[in-house]
Amino acid sequence: MNFVNFLFVYIIVLIIWTFYKRYFSSSEFQVKNKHVLITGGSSGLGFSFAKLCVKNGANVTIVSRSQEKLDVAVKQLRGFSTKKDSQKIESFACDVTCVSEVEQLFCSLIVPVDIIVLCAGASKPGFFHQQSPVLFKDQVELNYLGSVYAATYCFQKMLRDGVCGAKFIFISSACGLLSFPGYSQYAATKFALRGFCDAFRGELLLFQYTSHIFFASSIDSPGFAEEQKLKPELTKKIEGTCVLQTSDQAAASLWTGISRGHYQITSDFAVELLRISNNSTNPRNNFLLELLLLPFACIMQHLSPAQGVAKCERRHKQFTGHMTLYSAKPSSLRLGLVIYSTSS
Template sequence: MTTRFGSWAQAFAGKHVLITGGSLGIGYALAEALAAMGAELTLVARREAPLAEATAALLAVAPKCVVHTCSCDVADGDAVAQVLGAHAAKHPVDVVINNAGVVTPGRVLDLDRAAHRRHMDVNYWGAFHVCETLLPGMIARGQGGHVVNVGSLLSVMGIYGYGAYCASKFALYGLSECLRAELWPHGIRVSIVLPPDTDTPMHREELALMPVETKAITGNVKMLSAPFVAEATLRGVARGQFEIVPGAESRFTVLAQRLVPGLVRWFCDRAQAKAATGAPLAAPPVRLGE
């Protein structure tokens, strides 16, 4: 066991962990950490080339790691059932990490229906398709397990320029709550991860499309590295946490959103107005307890 992690990392030794969106960003960082912990891995992504590159990189740092790959689009329920169903029949899965996601910043009315639907198809339905395919087998084996859904800080708050993304991540949070209630009698735990902006290739593409008002709001929470988010996620999973929020600033933001949502909205409105006009709002536009 690598000394980089604490004793909690032993929870993943010998476990088979399936990660969607596992070839890049947070997904790859999760895979790299799990490989160091002695887990068996299955990486899922749409394109075969990034999967091959990720596998080679993992084996370079963890030569003894067993790495499987499955190429499919999680938004396609039939493909997920066929590809992941057949794979899990041969290699039973202990931990499912639904990390695959898309994000296209833009004002609600500026994005077309196809963009809104794509967010739901991948971010919500993708996770549902994977759970629908893998959970019956996990329940039937009677050996417990864990489902980890990677949401966002925007699973619990909505901000300017992220309407399609927020809607899909709110839906994922609701699904996670219901799965938690329904699966614990079977010994299967569920976690939802709420990371802030994370330094990944997808986020760098996102910045080019982000409205200036959105940049002003999101800039108030520190960006985290993918390895930091991955380690915080796995630590929370090992400890059986339902809600995992990487980073102190992110935890403060979630707490404030729940205790004083009106104040959070005022800060967001203030940043939005300043970015748009250079003149911040003089006073909160809503009551603090609203």
């Protein structure tokens, strides 16, 4: 059998296998009558996922720091209720960066938690030399430790309550798969969360619990609007003109990935290619398809930073090549190009 025939047979087998995986081996994510707790559930992706849970008959508790935002969100969620008399939709004001508040949250919950969605987080982009160590500490506490604290006390409560088939859903970011100038503070926390989830997943299997991690792309949300105010121009140029997803679209992608039993979940093709090339020893979503796409993933991984730098170089030729980091007031653009020109 020559290579062309082999490739043809491989693609036919791939199509059949993918069709089987999508329509026969996956089942709808079941949340009816289950208790779903969502941190960061008052807005953005957390709120959109809460809507899906409510529409599918779940009892939902949303958590956020602002009681005012929670009250508005709960009122809106009740409008999507399928069982207005019996379906419980509640809220709890809690700062997930405070261990004592997180512990109090799970001590106060009477009803067992079946599913927890760890969505609280924020990005404060900027260049390393222009930000204080305090901001890095705050980012670690919110984006990483906030999820760890909530997972810790929720896990303990699940075991005390004898919950069967519990599920942990962690919200990471595409910055948990790659990083570039402007995201040193944020990407570090998302890489840390990914490492935690990979280890935690194996431990959960001992209790017949499951977990998922969602590498979300850029979402059109209040958080993203605040992020844009802080983001350096170089970071925006490297990112390019990405198409923003709505929070509802991102929540639907997450829901689909959970239904298919995927551990690592993405919401667009570019991030999926990054996931394929950064899979480590984690279970693959579709081995045959990923084997075919892996060369393309490696090519994209190799070229994407160079494309971003080339775009900057074309627009700002005067800054390329021989810049120094020791000028009195280095501009954001200078620093970014020096980083990449010295590493190329």
